[in-house]
Amino acid sequence: MDLKVPKLPKIAIGWRKALIAAGVAAAALLLVFVGWTLFIDYTEERQVAVFGSHVAASEADLFLVSGKVSSHMRSRPEYPSVAESDAVMREFAAIAEYGRGVAAYHRQIVGADEVPEAYVEAQSAYIRALDHLNRAFSLWSSAAGAYDAKAYAAAGDHLAGADRAWKDYTAAIDEYDRELRIAEEGGEIPPA
Amino acid sequence: MEWKDIVPVIAGGLVILVVALVVKPALLGEPIASPGPAPATYLPPAPLPAATPFPEDGEAYTRTFRWTAIDGGVQTTTVQIPEALFLEHRETLRFADPLAWGRYALAEEDRPVLEALARRIAPAVGNPEEEYLRMMNVVFFVQQIPYEPDNSTGSYVEGALPRYARPVKDGIEYPRYPAETLVDGKGDCEDSAILLSGLLDALGYDTALLRYSDHMALGIRMEGFNPYYVKYTPKYFDYRGKHYYYVEGTNFYGGKVSADSPVIRGKPFPIGDTEDGALQSVRSETPKIIPLRSIPAPLEYRIRPARLPAGGA
Numbered sequence: 001m002d003l004k005v006p007k008l009p010k011i012a013i014g015w016r017k018a019l020i021a022a023g024v025a026a027a028a029l030l031l032v033f034v035g036w037t038l039f040i041d042y043t044e045e046r047q048v049a050v051f052g053s054h055v056a057a058s059e060a061d062l063f064l065v066s067g068k069v070s071s072h073m074r075s076r077p078e079y080p081s082v083a084e085s086d087a088v089m090r091e092f093a094a095i096a097e098y099g100r101g102v103a104a105y106h107r108q109i110v111g112a113d114e115v116p117e118a119y120v121e122a123q124s125a126y127i128r129a130l131d132h133l134n135r136a137f138s139l140w141s142s143a144a145g146a147y148d149a150k151a152y153a154a155a156g157d158h159l160a161g162a163d164r165a166w167k168d169y170t171a172a173i174d175e176y177d178r179e180l181r182i183a184e185e186g187g188e189i190p191p192a
Numbered sequence: 193m194e195w196k197d198i199v200p201v202i203a204g205g206l207v208i209l210v211v212a213l214v215v216k217p218a219l220l221g222e223p224i225a226s227p228g229p230a231p232a233t234y235l236p237p238a239p240l241p242a243a244t245p246f247p248e249d250g251e252a253y254t255r256t257f258r259w260t261a262i263d264g265g266v267q268t269t270t271v272q273i274p275e276a277l278f279l280e281h282r283e284t285l286r287f288a289d290p291l292a293w294g295r296y297a298l299a300e301e302d303r304p305v306l307e308a309l310a311r312r313i314a315p316a317v318g319n320p321e322e323e324y325l326r327m328m329n330v331v332f333f334v335q336q337i338p339y340e341p342d343n344s345t346g347s348y349v350e351g352a353l354p355r356y357a358r359p360v361k362d363g364i365e366y367p368r369y370p371a372e373t374l375v376d377g378k379g380d381c382e383d384s385a386i387l388l389s390g391l392l393d394a395l396g397y398d399t400a401l402l403r404y405s406d407h408m409a410l411g412i413r414m415e416g417f418n419p420y421y422v423k424y425t426p427k428y429f430d431y432r433g434k435h436y437y438y439v440e441g442t443n444f445y446g447g448k449v450s451a452d453s454p455v456i457r458g459k460p461f462p463i464g465d466t467e468d469g470a471l472q473s474v475r476s477e478t479p480k481i482i483p484l485r486s487i488p489a490p491l492e493y494r495i496r497p498a499r500l501p502a503g504g505a
Contacts, residue, residue, distance in 0.1 A: 028201045052501035059498055061231055066495035068234055073493055078485075079398075082298045085487045090237035101232020119501070126498065133495075140490065147488055152291035155488045166492035173496045184502055 044116040051113045055126060058106035062133075065099045086148075093144035099137035103130045118186075122179035129172035136165035246301065251275040253349075253375045259336040260460070262328040269312050273371045277301055281369040286356045290403050293367050293382065294484035297390040297401075302371045309374075310394045324419075327397065327412070331439055332460045334388040339442045340378040342366045347378050362406075382408040384441030389484055400436050402429065402479035407471050411436025411481060417464060426464025431481040437464045438474075 072095055077084055107130035115123045139162035146155035252272045261267045280301070287293060313333045314326040340347040343364040348354060357366040370390040373379040379387070382401075385408045389399040398413035413434050417426050428435040440461040466474050 024201050028204065031202075031204075048501055055498065056500050059500065062495050063497070064234075069493050069495070073489070076487060076489065080485055080487060082295055082300060085485070086240075087237075088487050094235055094237045098232055098234040105231045122501070129498070136490075136492075143488055143490075150287040150292040150295070151289050152486075152488065153289050156291075159488055159490045162490050163492045166490070170492075170496050173498050177499050180499055180501055 047113070047115050048119060051110070051115045051119060051123060054106070054110045054113055058102075058110060058126075058130070061102045061106060065095075065102050068095050068098065089144050089147045093141060093148075096137045096140035096144060100134055100141060103134035103137060106130055107134060116183075118183040119180075122176055122183050125172050125176035125179050129169050129176055132165050132169035132172055136162045136169060139165060243301070246274040246277045248274075253278060255374055255377055257333070257337070257377075259333050262325055262332055262460070267313070267333075269309070271305065271309055271374050273305055273375050277305075277371055278375050281372050282354050282356075284356065284369075286358055286365070286367055288358065290367075290382075290401075290408075290480075291482055293386060293401060294389070294482055294486070296367055296369050297386045297393060297399075297484050299369050299371075299390075302369055302390065303394065305374070306370055306390045306394045310391045313391070314395060326395075327392065328463070330391050330395065331388065331441075331463070334384050334391065334441050335443050335460055337373065337384060337387070338378045339380060339384070341380050347376060347380075349376050381442050385410045388439065388441045393484060398434070399484060400431060401482040401484070402436070402438065403482055404471070404473040404477050404479045406473050408441075409474065409479070410439040410441055411479075412439050412463065413437075422462060422464070424465055424467055427466040428464065429479065429481055431483065436481060438466050439463050440465070440469065440474075 072088075072091055076088055080088060107127055110123065110130065111127050113123060139158045143155040143158035143162065146152070146158055252274050254270060254272050256268060256270045258266060258268045281299075287295070310330060314329045317323060317326050341363070342357065343353075345352050353364060354366055357364045359365075367386060368376065368379055368383040370387045373383045373387045385401050388410050389401060392399050392410075392412060400411040400413070402409045402411045411429060411431075414428075414437050415435060417428070417435075417437050419426075426437055428437040430436075443461050461469070469475070
């Protein structure tokens with residue numbers, strides 16, 4: 001069998017051209033590396049900024065809730081009539097619904113954020129805090145419902161549960177603050 | 193290799209940089225779509241319509257009470273209760289939870305009747321030293337309303353158990369509005385405690401219901417009540433720093449009115465005396481204190497500001 005193997009053209013390249021080609025390839029790789037690194041850095045910064053803006057929005061809304069709660073608690077009369085007591089509890093129920101709605105909304109927003117690995121624990125703690133707050137407000141709502149049904153003992157039980165949920169909320173905020181410091185400063189920070 | 197070979201490589205690198213530094217930030221910089229409806233807003237509760245007052249010229253029950261006042265004199269007074277008010281109470285479901293029974297004492301529909309009656313029983317006094325006598329006249333008035341248990345049909349003006357009398361483990365429970373006790377002219381321990389607290393509240397005294405395992409009495413708030421003439425240590429119970437002294441609303445071991453009557457009359461019972469009664473629970477238990485004017489409130493309600501991540505808004 002007579003096979004004809006075509007002749008490959010002879011590559012004639014000098015050392016100089018080979019070095020230039022290698023240099024260009026290296027430069028291209030360097031550019032890709034630098035670009036990728038910048039891209040990743042920027043993405044992480046951006047993720048933290050978005051997370052931060054969502055926490056800020058949540059805190060701004062919670063500040064409004066806090067104002068409403070504080071004003072309500074301050075204005076409770078010491079010796080109310082039955083009608084005044086009922087009006088106070090209706091307002092309490094409305095504030096509970098407001099707080100529950102705010103906590104649930106921001107929990108959904110912050111929970112959907114993608115954050116760099118270093119911030120995962122802080123994000124998780126903040127979400128837990130909002131969950132506990134949501135639960136506390138839900139129990140306020142249940143307490144107001146029980147009061148409306150004249151089941152005062154049940155109302156007291158719901159409020160005791162709400163107090164426990166509230167303590168869990170403040171503990172989660174403490175943990176969030178700690179995790180945030182760890183993420184921003186790096187390394188371990190002893191618990192406060 | 194010439195420049196024409198290098199230019200595409202540099203251009204490719206620039207494209208990567210532009211994508212990384214311009215296109216991607218521009219995309220991420222756009223507002224993030226919200227996951228659902230807008231954040232919750234505060235919706236204040238709708239005001240309730242005002243209650244329709246009972247007509248003053250309608251049918252009314254007239255009841256005359258006769259009792260011995262603290263000075264030993266026999267007093268008489270007449271009370272008129274609108275029939276519509278009484279019937280409305282009779283057709284109102286009773287609260288199973290005793291913690292809510294303060295609402296009966298403070299019922300606003302009964303308030304005009306109680307205020308007028310309290311002023312007649314215990315007219316305003318000129319000096320503070322007589323305040324005690326004034327208060328005791330109200331206490332004596334209620335203590336002398338005949339005691340009759342809830343499960344006795346004779347305890348009710350209709351001669352039958354009311355529709356919302358509740359069967360409980362030990363019989364029947366039917367806490368009465370003050371106006372009902374006045375119309376029926378009888379009642380058991382919680383009815384007397386409710387009527388007494390309603391009358392004293394109408395005069396501006398701070399009272400609470402004291403609930404024992406088998407009894408209900410009244411607590412009246414006083415500071416340092418310890419008169420020289422009593423031969424016992426007046427008993428009080430502390431509730432959030434306030435001292436509520438024990439007051440008995442009934443005195444049901446004084447003896448039956450007649451041999452065939454379940455109605456029992458008793459003698460006046462002094463404030464703070466828990467040792468002289470027939471009930472072991474009163475002598476030994478610490479009662480559950482039920483303030484009339486308590487609004488359930490959480491202890492924890494302060495929202496903690498959280499630190500914002502660096503770079504956040």
